[in-house]
Structure formats: structure tokens, C-alpha cells
Amino acid sequence: MxxxxxxxxxxxxxxxDFQATWGGWASDLMLELGEGDEAVAEHLARRIHLNRAERQFAPESVVIAGTVDDAVMALLPGLPHLDYGKLFAWIVEASERISPxxxxxxxxxxxxxxxxxxxxxxxxxxxxxxxxxxxxxxxxxxxxxxxxxxxxxxxxxxxxxxxxxxxxxxxxxxxxxxxxxxxxxxxxxxxxxxxxxxxxxxxxxxxxxxxxxxxxxxxxxxxxxxxxxxx
The missing domain is CATH 3.40.50.1000 (HAD superfamily/HAD-like)
Structure with a gap:
């Protein structure tokens, strides 16, 4: 070659490594977005095919190959008090704190x-x-x-x-x-x-x-x- x-x-x-980098981060983020409410966090996790107990994404998750926009659009219906711009900025800012x-x-x-x-x-x-x-x-x-x-x-x-x-x-x-x-x-x-x-x-x-x-x-x-x- x-x-x-x-x-x-x-x-x-x-x-x-995808799961090692993003699985735990996303599990914590769902709880953060849900303002500490476990039921809301679980609902959000299901929307992006995330298993919070195992801290891993399912292969069909939009997060795996999608854009931040795709993730926002998947999560937004579960967060009616947030608008698109605020949720987009929240996710990007949170992702900048990750430890790859x-x-x-x-x-x-x-x-x-x-x-x-x-x-x-x-x-x-x-x-x-x-x-x-x-x-x-x-x-x-x-x-x-x-x-x-x-x-x-x-x-x-x-x-x-x-x-x-x-x-x-x-x-x-x-x-x-x-x-x-x-x-x-x-x-x-x-x-x-x-x-x-x-x-x-x-x-x-x-x-x-x-x-x-x-x-x-x-x-x-x-x-x-x-x-x-x-x-």
C-alpha cells in the first residue's frame, strides 16, 4: 500500500474506543439533562438506544455514526422545556469535558x-x-x-x-x-x-x-x- x-x-x-469513551459520559449526561430524575434519564436513554446500567450504546443508536444534530433531534421530544439551540450547546459543551x-x-x-x-x-x-x-x-x-x-x-x-x-x-x-x-x-x-x-x-x-x-x-x-x- x-x-x-x-x-x-x-x-x-x-x-x-467508542463505548469506553462515550458510554459512561452519555449515561451521566442523561441524568444531568433529566435534572437528577432517574425516570427522565431512562426515557432519554431509550430514545438514543443507550443502556445506562451497562453504560453502552446499542449498535442501532443514532449517536454512533450520527451528528450532534441527530442526537439533539432524538432527545428533544423528551425535553420539552428545552429548545434546539440550548440542547445543542449543552451537548457540545458537555462533550468538551470528556476524557477520551x-x-x-x-x-x-x-x-x-x-x-x-x-x-x-x-x-x-x-x-x-x-x-x-x-x-x-x-x-x-x-x-x-x-x-x-x-x-x-x-x-x-x-x-x-x-x-x-x-x-x-x-x-x-x-x-x-x-x-x-x-x-x-x-x-x-x-x-x-x-x-x-x-x-x-x-x-x-x-x-x-x-x-x-x-x-x-x-x-x-x-x-x-x-x-x-x-x-
Whole structure:
């Protein structure tokens, strides 16, 4: 895979282990939004297919591959005293306080890629500001040449806008870039842009869900160097 000169990563479920990063955070947030009322928290959790007892999302949750807008629209009917703008801002602000759980030791891996001359980017359906704060929290923001979110003006995955924006920003052709993600949204976006779609299994989706749309399915991003070497 020596022709690959850029790696564009999804964030949640790819750079970060999805359940370990977001399951507990979301469980606590439902109680916060419900103002301490367990019944309200449980109702909100059901709306986004979140098991608060296990602190995990079901694979069909809109939160997994969706945007903040998708999460707001799912939760808003259960919070009639809030309007869209207030709930959106609440979720984004809360997400900036998260402590991400990297799927693998992230900094050494990314530094290895950079030493090999590979251009790195992040394309997420989260808000760009939240993504930047979360990456900065683990000291990784400066490693990436480009970070784009669903609110950055390039659309959201599965549309290819974020992927094409990365190529334009860093001067690579789509076929020189691998789009790495844990959901079909990521893979469809990469494929539509002309990139090489690569799946990882650090999100809720299973191998059989991702394999039909991926050039390769890897356990996690730590297996990328071997894949890039053509093994």
C-alpha cells in the first residue's frame, strides 16, 4: 500500500474506543439533562438506544455514526422545556469535558506515520470544536494536519464533503488517501470521495457489517502499519 500518502481518521470508534469513551459520559449526561430524575434519564436513554446500567450504546443508536444534530433531534421530544439551540450547546459543551479513551497508544503511532511522511487528518460527525478539544486533551491535536467536523461547512458523513476537503487542504488526490472508520458512514464517505475505505472494529459495528464496504477490516488502527506495508 505504498501509494497511500494520507490517512484520514474518523474520531469516535476509530481513534477513540467508542463505548469506553462515550458510554459512561452519555449515561451521566442523561441524568444531568433529566435534572437528577432517574425516570427522565431512562426515557432519554431509550430514545438514543443507550443502556445506562451497562453504560453502552446499542449498535442501532443514532449517536454512533450520527451528528450532534441527530442526537439533539432524538432527545428533544423528551425535553420539552428545552429548545434546539440550548440542547445543542449543552451537548457540545458537555462533550468538551470528556476524557477520551484512545483505541491504541495514539501518539507513538501517529508520530510513526508522520516520520514516514504520511499526512494525517480527522473527519468526524461530531462538532469540530469538540473534536479539537478532545484531541488536545490527550496531546494529539498538533499531530493532525486537518480536523473537520459536521459543522465545518463540508457536510457530514456518509457524504464525501469532509473527505474531499481534506484532500484539497493537504494537496493529495483521493486515491492517495485511506479513510479509516468504524461505521458504514465512514466507509461510504471515503468510497464516494474516491479514497480507499478501511474499517476498524473498535466501535459497535461487527466485521460482517463493515466488510462489504471496506478494502480491509482491521482489529484497530494499530494494525495500519502492517496493512500499509502490504501484509
Amino acid at each position: 505504498s501509494e497511500i500518502r494520507g490517512l484520514l481518521f474518523d474520531k469516535d470508534g476509530t481513534l477513540f 479513551a484512545p483505541a491504541v497508544p495514539l501518539l507513538p503511532l501517529m508520530e510513526r506515520f508522520r516520520a514516514e511522511g504520511i499526512v494525517l487528518g480527522v473527519a468526524t460527525n461530531d462538532a469540530e470544536s469538540a473534536a479539537r478539544v478532545q484531541l488536545e486533551t490527550i496531546g494529539a491535536l498538533g499531530i493532525f494536519d486537518f480536523v473537520v467536523g459536521a459543522d465545518s461547512g463540508f457536510g457530514a458523513k456518509p457524504e464525501p464533503g469532509q473527505c474531499l476537503a481534506f484532500c484539497e487542504a493537504v494537496g493529495l488526490r483521493p486515491e492517495q488517501v485511506a479513510m479509516i472508520g468504524d461505521s458504514t458512514h465512514d466507509l461510504h464517505a471515503g468510497k464516494a470521495a474516491g479514497m480507499v475505505p478501511v474499517a476498524v472494529l473498535t466501535g459497535p459495528a461487527k466485521h460482517e457489517d463493515l466488510a462489504p464496504f471496506a478494502s480491509a477490516v482491521l482489529p484497530d488502527i494499530g494494525h495500519l502499519p502492517r496493512w500499509l506495508a502490504g501484509s
